[in-house]
Amino acid sequence: MALKPLNNIWIRRQQCPCGDWKCYIRVDGDDSSFQVAKSEMETSSTTSASSPYDTVFMPYVGQIFRTDDEAFEYYSTFARKSGFSIRKARSTESQNLGVYRRDFVCYRSGFNQPRKKANVEHPRERKSVRCGCDAKLYLTKEVVEGGTQWYVSQFSNVHNHELLEDDQVRLLPAYRKIQQSDQERILLLSKAGFPVNRIVKLLELEKGVQAGQLTFIEKDVRNFVRACKKTVQENDAFLTEKRETDLLELLESCKALAERDVGFAYDCTSDENHKVENLAWAYADSVQAYSMYGDVVVFDTTYRSTTYGLLLGVFFGIDNNGNAILLGCVLLQDEISRSFTWALQTFVRFMRGRHPQTILTDVDTGLKDAIARELPNTNHVVFMWHVVSKLASWFSETLGSHYDEFRAGFEMLCRVGNVDEFQRQWGLLVTRFGLVADKHADLLYSCRATWSPCYIREHFSALTMTAEFNLSIDSFLKRLVAGPTCMQLFLEEVCEFTVLAKFQYRFHRCLEFIILESMQVSAAAKQIPPRVPYPSMKTSMPMEDHARGVLTPYAFSVLQNEMVLSVQYAVSEMANGPYILHHFKKMEGECCVFCNPENEEIHCSCKEFEHSGILCRHSLRVLAVKNCFHIPEQYFLVRWRRESPLVTDENQNDLSVGDDDDSAQTFHSLTETLQAESMVSKDRLDYTNQELSALIDRVRDIAPANTCVSHDC
Numbered sequence: 001m002a003l004k005p006l007n008n009i010w011i012r013r014q015q016c017p018c019g020d021w022k023c024y025i026r027v028d029g030d031d032s033s034f035q036v037a038k039s040e041m042e043t044s045s046t047t048s049a050s051s052p053y054d055t056v057f058m059p060y061v062g063q064i065f066r067t068d069d070e071a072f073e074y075y076s077t078f079a080r081k082s083g084f085s086i087r088k089a090r091s092t093e094s095q096n097l098g099v100y101r102r103d104f105v106c107y108r109s110g111f112n113q114p115r116k117k118a119n120v121e122h123p124r125e126r127k128s129v130r131c132g133c134d135a136k137l138y139l140t141k142e143v144v145e146g147g148t149q150w151y152v153s154q155f156s157n158v159h160n161h162e163l164l165e166d167d168q169v170r171l172l173p174a175y176r177k178i179q180q181s182d183q184e185r186i187l188l189l190s191k192a193g194f195p196v197n198r199i200v201k202l203l204e205l206e207k208g209v210q211a212g213q214l215t216f217i218e219k220d221v222r223n224f225v226r227a228c229k230k231t232v233q234e235n236d237a238f239l240t241e242k243r244e245t246d247l248l249e250l251l252e253s254c255k256a257l258a259e260r261d262v263g264f265a266y267d268c269t270s271d272e273n274h275k276v277e278n279l280a281w282a283y284a285d286s287v288q289a290y291s292m293y294g295d296v297v298v299f300d301t302t303y304r305s306t307t308y309g310l311l312l313g314v315f316f317g318i319d320n321n322g323n324a325i326l327l328g329c330v331l332l333q334d335e336i337s338r339s340f341t342w343a344l345q346t347f348v349r350f351m352r353g354r355h356p357q358t359i360l361t362d363v364d365t366g367l368k369d370a371i372a373r374e375l376p377n378t379n380h381v382v383f384m385w386h387v388v389s390k391l392a393s394w395f396s397e398t399l400g401s402h403y404d405e406f407r408a409g410f411e412m413l414c415r416v417g418n419v420d421e422f423q424r425q426w427g428l429l430v431t432r433f434g435l436v437a438d439k440h441a442d443l444l445y446s447c448r449a450t451w452s453p454c455y456i457r458e459h460f461s462a463l464t465m466t467a468e469f470n471l472s473i474d475s476f477l478k479r480l481v482a483g484p485t486c487m488q489l490f491l492e493e494v495c496e497f498t499v500l501a502k503f504q505y506r507f508h509r510c511l512e513f514i515i516l517e518s519m520q521v522s523a524a525a526k527q528i529p530p531r532v533p534y535p536s537m538k539t540s541m542p543m544e545d546h547a548r549g550v551l552t553p554y555a556f557s558v559l560q561n562e563m564v565l566s567v568q569y570a571v572s573e574m575a576n577g578p579y580i581l582h583h584f585k586k587m588e589g590e591c592c593v594f595c596n597p598e599n600e601e602i603h604c605s606c607k608e609f610e611h612s613g614i615l616c617r618h619s620l621r622v623l624a625v626k627n628c629f630h631i632p633e634q635y636f637l638v639r640w641r642r643e644s645p646l647v648t649d650e651n652q653n654d655l656s657v658g659d660d661d662d663s664a665q666t667f668h669s670l671t672e673t674l675q676a677e678s679m680v681s682k683d684r685l686d687y688t689n690q691e692l693s694a695l696i697d698r699v700r701d702i703a704p705a706n707t708c709v710s711h712d713c
Helices: 032-044 068-082 180-191 196-207 218-260 284-293 337-350 365-374 384-413 419-432 439-446 467-482 487-526 542-548 553-566 608-612 617-625 662-678 682-700
Strands: 010-012 086-094 098-106 136-144 147-156 265-270 276-282 296-300 303-305 310-318 324-332 358-361 379-382 569-573 579-583 591-596 601-604
Touching: 068 086, 068 098, 068 136, 068 147, 180 196, 180 218, 196 218, 218 265, 218 276, 265 337, 276 337, 284 310, 284 324, 296 467, 310 337, 310 467, 324 337, 324 467, 337 365, 358 365, 365 379, 379 384, 384 419, 384 439, 419 439, 542 553, 542 617, 553 617, 569 617, 579 617, 591 617, 601 608, 601 617, 608 617, 662 682
Parallel strands: 296 358, 358 379
Antiparallel strands: 010 303, 086 098, 098 136, 136 147, 265 276, 276 324, 296 310, 303 310, 310 324, 569 579, 579 591, 591 601
16 A cells, blocks of 8 residues: 655654653644544544535435435435445446446345355355345436436335444444544554554544544554555655655755854764764854843744654744744754753753753653753743643543533632642642542642742743744744755755844844835924834823833833733832732732832832833832832843844934824834735745835935925925
8 A cells, every 4th residue: 555755744742741652642722633533533423524415315216416426425424324334336338428327235235246265274254244135226327408417216225134323333344434644643653663452542542532432443453554564664664764864964954054154053963873863953143142032942842753753842032022033953863851951952052051041841851850950040931831731631531521620720720829829729629639649630740840820930931921922933833844845955944934034133124224214304394303113102101101212112012011000900008118909800819019219129029020021010000109200220121122232233223203193103004014915935025125225225315305294394
């Protein structure tokens, strides 16, 4: 049986961090293959998976069909609902019409013809299911108005055998189908050495069905594996050779990149046979970006290649505009602590020995141990999304109908404010649902210091834990793994994305220059400095105007949102100095704010500033109550300021716009649309950059004194 042409297929990591081979992780809302499989399982209980008919009635003589295949599908769907299956029998053809008659009969129609016995000592005696059943549907083709159609010429629904119940009819050979996605999974597990019975059990666990409820049986899997065995062996040999060749080509590509770009860094390890085992690389721009934004690093290990058996690890950062920065990539042979240790060592070496303040990862015990060993002074944080997305795989089958109640209890646990209360509530939760001895509950509790908000609140994460940032990373990775078919092309694809990000930054700066030059006319008339659009004021607070001139648009919008929400809090000053704040609807607990006017220090018990680098609504409320018109400078972190060492001096201008200039706002809207359309592909970006450069020259040729677009003129 021929397999599909070899492609580099990237899939999400499926092995559970608990290490049990029977544990399979389904990501809530993302594992489309599981949803499809689940749909197929549900559909197969009532009708054929590919049937377009929701309602099927008994066929009748004279019924019209456009094609014979359509008639067969209709009759097959009716047969399944009725408790039997059908097969194609005789067909008749003529020179003029071709095939003009089709006979479809019950699977038990006719009698088995005796076969010549094989010349063996004990030939197998196979009992036939055929019993001369007369149920049938005969089709005849006719020509109508220049076209052809098929009509039912004979039909009988009389059976001489018992019809099957729904749970039995699905086991008939005609309805036992191994879908393409299941075939690939079966072959993958078979190559990994899994016996057939374990493969079936694992597929049942993956699809969330009871034992024996798949659309195929163990015999079908065994026959499929046997039929593919020779092809699998041939592909294994080819795959081994291709993997070695492609990794060598990838290494040569890295060497070539290093020769062209002295800032490009790469490293690899080899096994005992001197074959490439692990590979890592980073670009010059990544090293430069890390020097400014290397305080927080995201190490994503979501995808692995089924073709090459390699885990893809990607290091990301976040810049002062909230954009994801690609810092480096690794390809690892396996998912053990030793491999992760090498990856972290290599990454730190690429980044000139500087350790991040915080690193964010998925739940992985091997990675956790490697981080503790190689980055002892770095805070390790696990994305809450990774934890929550695994809950259904871990507990839904165990808890059954009580899972939703457990999920609600877990979410309440995540809102607990202190460690002691968390530990107490955790004990109550696992005892209530009988999870005291559960291995997954033990795993969660053992790494609680990396994911529970009450533990990680003081760890700086630089807004990397927002839904928007996570979606941007996920979108980047999905685009990255969607196309490349070999490792060399994959490296080029990563490089292309890096170049695209660089062009995106330059494009943004080019737009600012366009706006600067275009606004010169209006600025000359108004006697004000030219400025580019910026988020509009919402509170008219002096602190808001102050922050607007210091922070980037992204950081300012986050702080501005906190300012808007700050007015919803009542403030009570205690006798010993601190301020107690609570929401006017009391939807959350109290917060305690300590304010020292002498050294301009302010601290809140919510730890938002320590976590994100942006002052919280509670602190802003206290500053407003104390009639502060400016936010203390130490609460404008360098990483969130508009001035950046990565921006050249000539671009370090005060770039903001007056809110009353409607023409400027319209212009800004047009530039945003242009930027969005240009980011679709590098070809569009190249063309736009070229045209913008020419446009800048043409705009500069227009004398400011001769024209005025201001509303005041």
